[in-house]
Amino acid sequence: MSRSGYTIYDIAAEAGVSIATVSRVLKGDSSVSEKTRLKVQEVISRRNYRPSSIARGMTSKTTHTLGIVLPKLLNPNYAMIFTGASDGAWAAGYSVSLFPWRSITDQEGNPALLLAERRLDGVIVCVEYLPPHQQELLGRSLGELRQYMPVVLIGCVPADLDYPAISYNMAEITQGIVEELIRLGHERIALIGGMEEDRDELRRDIGYRQGLEAAHLPFVDSYRVWCGGTAEDGEAAMDRLLSSLLPSHWPTAVIALNDMVAMGCMAAARRRGLQVPEDLSVVGCGNLFCAPYLVPPLTSIDTHQQQLGRRAVELLLSGEKRREDARWEWVRRDSCGPAPLPKEKT
Amino acid sequence: MSRSGYTIYDIAAEAGVSIATVSRVLKGDSSVSEKTRLKVQEVISRRNYRPSSIARGMTSKTTHTLGIVLPKLLNPNYAMIFTGASDGAWAAGYSVSLFPWRSITDQEGNPALLLAERRLDGVIVCVEYLPPHQQELLGRSLGELRQYMPVVLIGCVPADLDYPAISYNMAEITQGIVEELIRLGHERIALIGGMEEDRDELRRDIGYRQGLEAAHLPFVDSYRVWCGGTAEDGEAAMDRLLSSLLPSHWPTAVIALNDMVAMGCMAAARRRGLQVPEDLSVVGCGNLFCAPYLVPPLTSIDTHQQQLGRRAVELLLSGEKRREDARWEWVRRDSCGPAPLPKEKT
DNA sequence: CTGAAAGCGCTTACAG
């Protein structure tokens, strides 16, 4: 039982046939006589012989492996994308390899190197936060990659990248959230999360401003707090916001970058004695598994990450060239309610 | 720019050298003359040529790809394992492919088929819940797999599987939790989660009973509630438990299968008017990212999943044969406190 | 320093 396992030569020799015949048995070719087939089958199963898909791939130019490039799997949203992709891929006979984000934007050595060398049958690249200096690099990497395998983009995909894609636009989603909050009577709405230098597709503040403008509400600079994507980030950002304002000016609603940031916001608000949703409504994004179990249960935007991953695989395998919009929808829970009635200050 | 990309022949022809020379330039062989090297390099970078690692693998018998078999990625604990494995693998020049659990236990066709055919450089198999009828099948699959690649087991690994492994024993961990709760004065301790038919390594109730016995506390059958691993499961199980008992007999502490089940337990308790931790202490397992943000923050057992994944890759690549115990530690937060003083019933 | 040739483990025309 050597580590290398058996080859088609071993099986052919033991069965007393040529390797061509073994190969035919393997692929279920009906031209093989029953007698030969049985003999070969017997050797194959006795030896637990498994043909090398690598060698097969040499002729078929196929690896039955897809790649997925994700910013980071630890964020449950990405784990959901991966799960969807993996399920879809598996159903079609493929497995999927994870590549870290830096595999496609690393300056050292040649970018996209490893991915291209792998000769995958396709790769899904999830484009989210992208420092400005990486934008051109990403374009180049994708171009090189495309020489060797089909590429599908998902996430907040820049409009100028001409690839099949499933994209969502955070500005648009955020505008929808703002409009709904205004409908609930909120006027002091804060936006927490994101980075100033983000690309437009990611800039929730664009939709935020548009939503306010449409309702003739002022844009108040201090209600816009930039921060990273973790619960700690959200907690610190909310803290900063509340510290910088008189309680009478505190927002009555907060739109968080994602559910983790929302968790942090709720914690910071609670520490200040604010009741959610009586004093403060909170809306997250991503609809994580824990959202219903927060106190109060968190209203969130479901971005259907699992289905996104699944659909990306479909696009990849079908070769369709189109660009689609990702679905999203409100999931209403108790963290979001009508604006509080104006009360006197203490 | 055909999808197939260039081959070493294209580059050799364009540079006016033999493929052997191109190959030497590629691997940085110093025997190539400076002039030739530059000429070849120029063609390579102008064409963005990337040698096929597949073809390379034919001679080197290496794929630079590891596999990981996970019960399900959606559970954040497994995503952490994958992340750790991926980080470790990437640092060593490998990428890792995800294989669903059924790829190794599916009855249809030959089990382990796909994995063995992939000729990976190694595979990590995470063994957790395992229906009794799959146990023998798993042993066989692993045996076949081992013919073709090194295997490392992680999770709650059955003692009779003779593979390099990193294992944790839930019975032992649970016993530790019980002892600590008893130290806090608890006497009515419930255990929620798991399946009656689980293997001993997973049977938290074994450690649970031992912990009680050591303290001469009775084992009360109704305090032991079997259920699945989601928050919904936990909520329903807790509900069942509370409904079945007089309030005066309600447990003062709950040990949950994992953090998700713990979330469910807290929700069910809250609905009954129980205060955590004043009336009920709750201990989870896994220390998920949301544990600190639950209300109250959840005490949990950190099983260091990321490090587990990383270490598994080390074992795989180093070829070490040993079996290690996984680390775990308490993360104390507010959900767990001293037992309430006995009070009168309403 | 460089090239011709064999080999990695398969598949697939092409003969017979």
Next chain:
DNA sequence: CTGAAAGCGCTTACAG
């Protein structure tokens, strides 16, 4: 129905 041979895209002795 079956086998000998070429080929997939590389690497690596072996010559020169």
